[in-house]
Amino acid sequence: MRYLVTGGAGYIGSHIVLALLDAGHEVEIIDNLSTGHRKAVPSAARLHEVDLRDGAALASIFGAHQWDGVFHLAALSIVGESMRDPLHYLEHNFTSSLNLIRSCTQHGVRKMVFSSTAALFGGPDRHGAITEDAAIIPGSAYGESKFFIERTLHWADQVHGLRSACLRYFNAAGADPDGRAGEDHKPETHLIPLALDAMLHRRPALQIFGTDYETPDGTCIRDYTHVSDIAAAHICVLDVLDQRSVAYNLGTGTGHSNLDVLKSIARVSGRDVPWHAAERRAGDPSGLVADATSFTRDTGWTPRYAAIDQIIATALAWRARHPDGYGDAARQIDAASVMRR
Template sequence: MGSIESFRAERSVLVTGGAGYIGSHAVLALKDAGWKVAVIDNLVTGFRWAVPDDVPFYEGDIADGDLLARIIAEQQIGAILHFAGSVVVPESVSDPLKYYSNNTVKSRALIESAIQGGVKHFIFSSTAATYGTPDRDGPIPEDTAQKPINPYGTSKLMTEWMLRDVAFAHDFNYCALRYFNVAGADPQARTGQSTAGATHLIKVAVEAALGKRESVAVFGTDFDTPDGTGVRDYIHVSDLAHAHVLALEALVENPKESHFLNCGYGHGYSVLEVLDAVDRVTNRKIVRILSDRRAGDPASLTADSSAIRARFGWEPRHDDLDTIVTHALAWERRLSERAD
């Protein structure tokens, strides 16, 4: 059994992509829980201001082995939380090589740097896209066959396989957290989804509600769902960040155990239900443009999250669609103030 107290005293946690959306929330969650943190980000989609001033920051690429070796030594890194990567499903279909480079090849380089530097714990930002279109109805458990239908899902699944094999061969354990649809923003409005041109539905919808977009496209109205639009399990980003802190504790306490776990609430909302929620919270009516389906989009994806609740004691704090929208809206307004 490992000691969390001694780890915190002696080691830091490296967050890759820590200037991005989910990574910046993980940095805050780790700091709030008393961990020492360092960040590496190439700032292609991240923002330097999203990293707190007291967190050591390195601008660079996770595939730069010399830089990673220096960070691991300078910061006494004992664990890595890996968020850096590309995440847009339609783009992965049109530019698969970008995704296999950013999500698979560079992850392999990062894992190699971890092994060479003596880093023993690794948490990976995986995705429900590794499941593809499940054969079963209802929430998906972790033992569902992984048959991705787009390069994004495949690129992430290949990294899960690498972690499995590396844990077998080395003194190393990992947790692959398979995200469903991440949304919302830090309740204290310290950070949020800030990337221009983001494709996350709730982000797009609150932009439209504030006049930053003229309309919201609804991609597909003929899915086999109650209202014909795609159904997704929307998890508040702060609940997701908290799951990473619990995962880190579990890896340190039980260094012989690895995990792959779903992160979602176990129920979903359709695109139209999400837009209705934004209308309700903002008291405005978003213009909706009905469009064809996008390549690689399944009809419905919701998580069976019973395993992470049982194994880590994870209990969501923000499992409410209107709350998620409210926090996203508050952050979007803060972004507007920054622009002014």
């Protein structure tokens, strides 16, 4: 099969590209490299360095082949940034997705898998794992932009027969277990790479935002899902699209508090993470955990790397080999010196 991956030079996209290539598919990538990395693109995949808002460039890529499906990851995705400039986020994510969806309908593409998000479920604090029936109340312009796109995909199916799977990931984490790809966001906003860098003394002590939530240890709880498990889920869902369009919450169903993550890093590395308490951030829910029962039932997917220590071990191995991400592979840290196992 021949697939297009938008955002395939980014963190999650690069792992999906690897999963597709491992499964024997042909892969081409559309990425403007605004937050992605040329070095994250394997030699077996072709990169089109193109912005999705460039309609003419899309027409040429879509016209060149018959595509069996599109995986759509390209987006601006930093929640806080989206609240500083909400109109920019809404415009960028919506117009780039609209261009892509229109290209799919014009060129007879039948399947799209779309990167949606737990940020659809903002609003009041929720207790327990979140099912697909939960009310959608985006707590940010970023989450709202993803909801716009889910609704656009609904109409693209109704009118044009473009089947779509909206996969609402919770917190992607970890790195390719074979060390071929990993996380490199600049600026980094995710807890695990920030905590690893604090542990490695590559940045100051980690700030934990809020220690007075109504959770067992007072810190926020999130569902960390291994990025390679998220990648595998994208391939599992393709068969469901032969029948109908779907939207699923995707996660392990287990929540870990910020302090649980720091304890896991200490277990895996043998070193403590220096941290200090900071004020709560506006709009951070105390808990976000996915109920992925529907997804597992319909696709047979289960996470291979569900244990938090496995996730941390792969993230640490990547960080130790690539201290500056894709920018500098030369200055490696001796992984054995920071990994207990």
